[in-house]
Amino acid sequence: MSVGERDPFTGHQTTGHEWNGIKELNTPVPKPVYFFLITMGVFALGWTLLMPSWPYGTGYFKGLLGVDQKQAVARSIEEATAQRASWMIRIEKEDLAQIQSDTDLMRTVREDGRTLFGDNCAACHGANARGNKGFPNIAESPMLWGDNPQTVLQTVTAGINGADPNTRVSQMLAFGRDGMLTQEQVSQLAGFVTSLSDAATITDTNKEDIAKGKDLFATNCVACHGKDAKGLVESGAPNLTDQYWIYGGSRGDIYQTIFSGRQGHMPSWGARLTPAQIKIITLYLLDLRKNEAGTTAGGAS
Amino acid sequence: MFNFHYRLERNAIGFVLAIIVVASIGGFIEIAPLFTIDETVEKAPDMRVYTPLEVAGRNIYIREGCYACHSQMIRTLRDEVERYGPYSLAVESKYDHPMLWGSKRTGPDLARVGGKYSNDWMTAHLNNPRDVVPESNMPAYRWLLRNQLETADLGEHLAALRAVGVPYTDDMIANAPKDAVGQANPDTDLATGVTERYGEKTDVSLFDGNQGSVTEMDALVAYLQVLGHLTGAAHTTPQNEVE
Numbered sequence: 001m002s003v004g005e006r007d008p009f010t011g012h013q014t015t016g017h018e019w020n021g022i023k024e025l026n027t028p029v030p031k032p033v034y035f036f037l038i039t040m041g042v043f044a045l046g047w048t049l050l051m052p053s054w055p056y057g058t059g060y061f062k063g064l065l066g067v068d069q070k071q072a073v074a075r076s077i078e079e080a081t082a083q084r085a086s087w088m089i090r091i092e093k094e095d096l097a098q099i100q101s102d103t104d105l106m107r108t109v110r111e112d113g114r115t116l117f118g119d120n121c122a123a124c125h126g127a128n129a130r131g132n133k134g135f136p137n138i139a140e141s142p143m144l145w146g147d148n149p150q151t152v153l154q155t156v157t158a159g160i161n162g163a164d165p166n167t168r169v170s171q172m173l174a175f176g177r178d179g180m181l182t183q184e185q186v187s188q189l190a191g192f193v194t195s196l197s198d199a200a201t202i203t204d205t206n207k208e209d210i211a212k213g214k215d216l217f218a219t220n221c222v223a224c225h226g227k228d229a230k231g232l233v234e235s236g237a238p239n240l241t242d243q244y245w246i247y248g249g250s251r252g253d254i255y256q257t258i259f260s261g262r263q264g265h266m267p268s269w270g271a272r273l274t275p276a277q278i279k280i281i282t283l284y285l286l287d288l289r290k291n292e293a294g295t296t297a298g299g300a301s
Numbered sequence: 302m303f304n305f306h307y308r309l310e311r312n313a314i315g316f317v318l319a320i321i322v323v324a325s326i327g328g329f330i331e332i333a334p335l336f337t338i339d340e341t342v343e344k345a346p347d348m349r350v351y352t353p354l355e356v357a358g359r360n361i362y363i364r365e366g367c368y369a370c371h372s373q374m375i376r377t378l379r380d381e382v383e384r385y386g387p388y389s390l391a392v393e394s395k396y397d398h399p400m401l402w403g404s405k406r407t408g409p410d411l412a413r414v415g416g417k418y419s420n421d422w423m424t425a426h427l428n429n430p431r432d433v434v435p436e437s438n439m440p441a442y443r444w445l446l447r448n449q450l451e452t453a454d455l456g457e458h459l460a461a462l463r464a465v466g467v468p469y470t471d472d473m474i475a476n477a478p479k480d481a482v483g484q485a486n487p488d489t490d491l492a493t494g495v496t497e498r499y500g501e502k503t504d505v506s507l508f509d510g511n512q513g514s515v516t517e518m519d520a521l522v523a524y525l526q527v528l529g530h531l532t533g534a535a536h537t538t539p540q541n542e543v544e
Contacts, residue, residue, distance in 0.1 A: 055333045055334070055336045055337055057336070058337075058340075059337060059340060060336075060337050060340075069377040070377055070388075072377065073377040073378060073379060073382060073388065076378075076379040077379055077382060077383070080379055080383070119384060120417070122434075123418055123422060123426075123433065123434060124418060124419070124422050124433065126433075126434075126435075127436070132425075132432065132433045133432070134421055134422075134425060134433075135422065135433065163416070264419070264421065265419035265420065265421060266419065267416055267417060267418065267419060271416070272386070272416070272417065
């Protein structure tokens with residue numbers, strides 16, 4: 001092994017290692033490699049000077065550019081708020097009827113409301129607000145707690161059986177499970193309730209049971225659902241004579257509802273959304289209901 | 302200068318020392334951010350620990366790979382803050398071992414999903430997402446409602462978490478299996494124990510809608526409903542103030 005030995009053919013130095021008579025040339029590192037190594041090193045050093053980087057004892061170097069993500073997001077939200085300020089201030093100040101009568105403002109409400117509804121309400125009520133089993137159709141059916149704008153606003157803010165102290169509270173009792181009615185009685189009652197919205201279910205064989213169900217209804221159900229079974233908005237009890245059912249309108253579904261009770265839950269959105277956002281959602285929904293009613297009426301004529 | 306390594310390569314001790322120096326630079330870069338941890342992790346005196354049922358739900362969340370499609374990290378971007386709420390703070394993941402921030406969103410971020418939807422919806426949606434959201438492409442996790450939750454070993458899970466710094470008391474560890482059952486069965490004696498040990502704000506509900514048995518659905522829904530509610534720090538830290 002000899003250091004500094006030169007290869008006679010190329011003139012390069014060898015590494016001095018020899019394998020069975022073969023020696024390795026010690027060619028120099030290509031110049032571009034040094035170039036990129038140094039450029040990258042300088043760039044990295046410069047970057048650490050510009051951005052938050054080097055720690056020291058109790059803190060860290062904040063960088064010459066003063067980049068701070070928390071402030072950046074605060075600034076961009078402030079900009080966004082300023083952009084929306086022209087119409088948002090009117091939503092905040094004006095009452096619902098005033099906003100509804102302003103077609104320009106309602107256009108903005110429809111646009112913004114679509115996004116808010118899609119992100120917050122559509123999961124349960126569906127993107128078209130027509131609901132799913134267990135979650136009410138709020139596009140077409142009568143509203144459980146009334147569809148007066150102020151009432152809807154209150155429902156969205158406080159929720160139903162929610163966490164808010166002012167939440168609306170409503171519960172369908174478990175007449176069968178808790179032993180208030182026998183299984184036979186629940187069955188008779190289910191037959192009667194089914195017949196309210198679908199008279200075709202009344203046959204000669206079940207007429208008597210339905211009559212018994214009617215008596216049971218008068219003693220057990222009228223307090224919440226009303227004498228005519230058309231529901232009471234004061235107690236959030238649904239109309240049982242129409243075609244809209246939250247938990248299904250078949251005889252089996254109705255039996256299940258009477259037997260085990262129901263207690264739906266709508267979160268209290270006041271804790272998550274701003275009052276203006278809730279106003280927008282309310283107005284969006286009322287507008288959507290008006291359009292649904294319009295198309296249905298138009299289709300019928 | 303370029304021939305310095307010829308000399309280094311011929312000196313065994315010197316070469317070993319040089320390797321140690323170079324390798325420790327990499328280590329230092331990884332460790333250095335921890336020097337300023339007091340400044341990066343916010344204080345949250347109201348922070349509570351996960352209850353045994355929530356720990357079980359978290360384990361199911363990991364088992365089913367929910368983190369592969371859902372993140373739990375609201376970034377400091379305008380669109381995320383406007384959609385999901387205040388951006389995530391480091392302190393909110395203080396008791397997460399491992400953290401489940403995730404890096405991919407096929408579904409939405411879940412960092413603040415707690416309380417956004419009802420237990421009924423969570424149960425229906427996990428059982429089969431298409432039942433409530435027809436356009437959803439999330440898989441159906443039907444076995445969650447069928448599988449009884451394994452509660453016997455929850456004390457050991459809590460003890461393991463205590464070993465890495467989660468402040469569980471001996472009382473909490475001893476009563477873990479009972480508390481898991483209690484949290485899913487309101488108005489029972491077991492439920493009282495849960496609020497005594499974990500605070501009045503603990504969500505004691507029929508998560509899967511059924512009294513009595515405790516299913517994996519109970520655990521997962523309990524966990525999802527507490528996301529973003531361990532501390533109110535993110536809501537009190539001024540987020541929209543420009544200094």
